[in-house]
Amino acid sequence: MNTPHSLYGLELDEIQAALGLEKAYQAKQICDWLTKGVTTFSEMTNISKAQRERFTALMGSATSSSVIEKSGDESGALKLGIKTHDGMVIEAVLLTDERGRATACLSSQVGCAQGCSFCKTATMGFERNLEAFEIIEQYVHLQQHSTRTITHLVYMGMGEPMANTTEVLKSIAHFHDPARFNISLRRITVSTCGLISGIERLTRDRLGIKLAVSLVTADNRLRSQIMPVNKRYNIHELKDALIAYQRAVGKRVTIEYCLLGGVNTDEVNAYKLADWLSGLDALVNLIPWNPAEGLPYTTPSEAEIDRFSRLLDTLHITYTRRRSRGQAIDGACGQLAVPLNKGLEYHLLTDDEDD
Ligand code: SF4
Numbered sequence: 001m002n003t004p005h006s007l008y009g010l011e012l013d014e015i016q017a018a019l020g021l022e023k024a025y026q027a028k029q030i031c032d033w034l035t036k037g038v039t040t041f042s043e044m045t046n047i048s049k050a051q052r053e054r055f056t057a058l059m060g061s062a063t064s065s066s067v068i069e070k071s072g073d074e075s076g077a078l079k080l081g082i083k084t085h086d087g088m089v090i091e092a093v094l095l096t097d098e099r100g101r102a103t104a105c106l107s108s109q110v111g112c113a114q115g116c117s118f119c120k121t122a123t124m125g126f127e128r129n130l131e132a133f134e135i136i137e138q139y140v141h142l143q144q145h146s147t148r149t150i151t152h153l154v155y156m157g158m159g160e161p162m163a164n165t166t167e168v169l170k171s172i173a174h175f176h177d178p179a180r181f182n183i184s185l186r187r188i189t190v191s192t193c194g195l196i197s198g199i200e201r202l203t204r205d206r207l208g209i210k211l212a213v214s215l216v217t218a219d220n221r222l223r224s225q226i227m228p229v230n231k232r233y234n235i236h237e238l239k240d241a242l243i244a245y246q247r248a249v250g251k252r253v254t255i256e257y258c259l260l261g262g263v264n265t266d267e268v269n270a271y272k273l274a275d276w277l278s279g280l281d282a283l284v285n286l287i288p289w290n291p292a293e294g295l296p297y298t299t300p301s302e303a304e305i306d307r308f309s310r311l312l313d314t315l316h317i318t319y320t321r322r323r324s325r326g327q328a329i330d331g332a333c334g335q336l337a338v339p340l341n342k343g344l345e346y347h348l349l350t351d352d353e354d355d
Contacts, residue, residue, distance in 0.1 A: 005064035005085045007034055008140065009133035009174055019055055026051075030062075035180050037143050039063045065137045070145060080141055084110070084134060088127060090158055092138035094146050102148040106138045108168050109159025114193050115228045118216070118258055120292045121158050130159070132170035139175070153183060156191040156212070162198020169201075172209060185209045191256065196233040199241045203248045211245065212254040212285070213238070217264040218276035226260075235276060242280055252281045257319075259288045259305060261298035270311035277317060284312070284319035 001017040004010065007030065010018065016027040026047070033044045039062045041047075041055040055062075068089070069081030076096040083089055093105040112119070113126035138157075143150055153175060155161040161168045168190065175183045185208035192198055193214045202211060215235075217223050223230040233241075242253055257273070259265055273284070286309065289299050300308075305321065312319050 003058055004133075005131075006133035006137060007031075007059075007062040008136040009131070009170065019058070031179070034062055034140075037140050039140065039144075063137050063140065064133060065141070067141050067145065076148070078142065078146055080138075080145060082138060082141055084130075090130070090134075090138070092142050092157060094142045094148070094150065096148055101151050102146070103152040103154055104139050104142050104150045105154050105157045106135055106171075107157035107159055108135060108155055108161040108164045112159045113163065114160050116193060116214070116216075117226050118260060118289055118292075118295060118297055120295065123294065129164040129167060132167045132174065135167065135171040136174055139181070152187045152189070154189045154191065154212075156189070160193055160195060161190050162192040162195040162201075165198050165201050169205070169207075172207070189254070193227060193229045194233055194238045195229065196237055196241045199238075199245055203241070203245045206248055208249070208251075210251065210254065211242075211249075212256055213242065214256045214258065215273075215276075216256075216258050216260070217269055218272040219264070219269060222264065222269075226263075239276060239280065242282075246281055252283055255282045255284045257284050257286050259286055259300045259308065261289070261300040261304060263297065265300055265304050265308040267311060270308060270315060270317075273312070274315040274317055282318070284317055286312075286319055286321045288322070 001014070004014075004018050007015055007018065012024065012027040012031060015021070015030055016024055019027070019030065021027055021030075029046055030044065038044060041052045041059075041062065044052060047055075064085040065082050067080050068083045070078070072078045078094040080092050081089055082092060088110045090107045090110055092107060094102060095105065096102045107130060109129050110127035111124045112121045115122045135155075139150065139153065155168060172185070172188055172190075175181045175188065176185055189210040189212050190202070191212040191214060199211070199213075202209070214227075215223075215238075216226055218235055220230065220235045223235055230238075245251075246253065255277070257264075277284070286305065288305060289297050291299055309319070309321060
């Protein structure tokens, strides 16, 4: 086996082969260190010094990536700039809330090809998919740089997770594995802009994760203007896919509704949303757009948000209103943008009803 970039995401036999270990239990020892977040071989003290030195000479460290920038704010938000083995830069963010949750927002691609017009990441185009180990390492780096224990994961960072389904699902399996990070599937959310092929895959696999969809508007024509994905999969097809998903999985979906000042907050949009939601078990998450330089939108005023919320009340739509966290470090929704390599959209955490 060629020397891998990382030991994360590997099975025990693959670790054994990669490091040329004689005994299987040695791979388990290494794996236990990795799960604790120990990535430097010299710290793996139950392994012989000679072995540790050999591994270090072979790989340097157990991870492929390194943290090159770190910022935080008084809300407890933490943003890391992470350099990949091929010199790309991605970001990962940790947000905490008053309920004690510490949520890691993970990137799934370098850049994004979906072109949503409200999103900073879209402006950088698409570079490449992240491999599962690169997704897992974001979690490891965040945990290493925080005193809080990460409780939730959201695939809402840079990139469209459902355009990189294989590696995303591989990383989820690793996070969930009781012998690894043992994170409940109920605490893992995947957010998509509406790639139906990916939703169908989740429907087939019947994974117990949560699904969030960035809708922005239920006006089909307007959505096509704002989100090019809608020209490929329109809102009717999207709804059908979500109904099929709910039938298979039995889970409520989160509908992310990014509020764009003067664009999708009027009565017509409220009625279209109510109509589109009928027959779906969904929680709407209202997310005021965060200012991002160079994009043609404005953040709605509090009065505008109040007005739209009241409309949703009269239409009996279940929704939550998100307060922005992490703005001071550019780590809020649509704002994770990165002087490093421009742009990282953070669709937003889901304020779901449980966990
Ligand atoms: S909102 Fe999400 S899917 Fe759309 S361009 Fe940004 S990162 Fe890609």
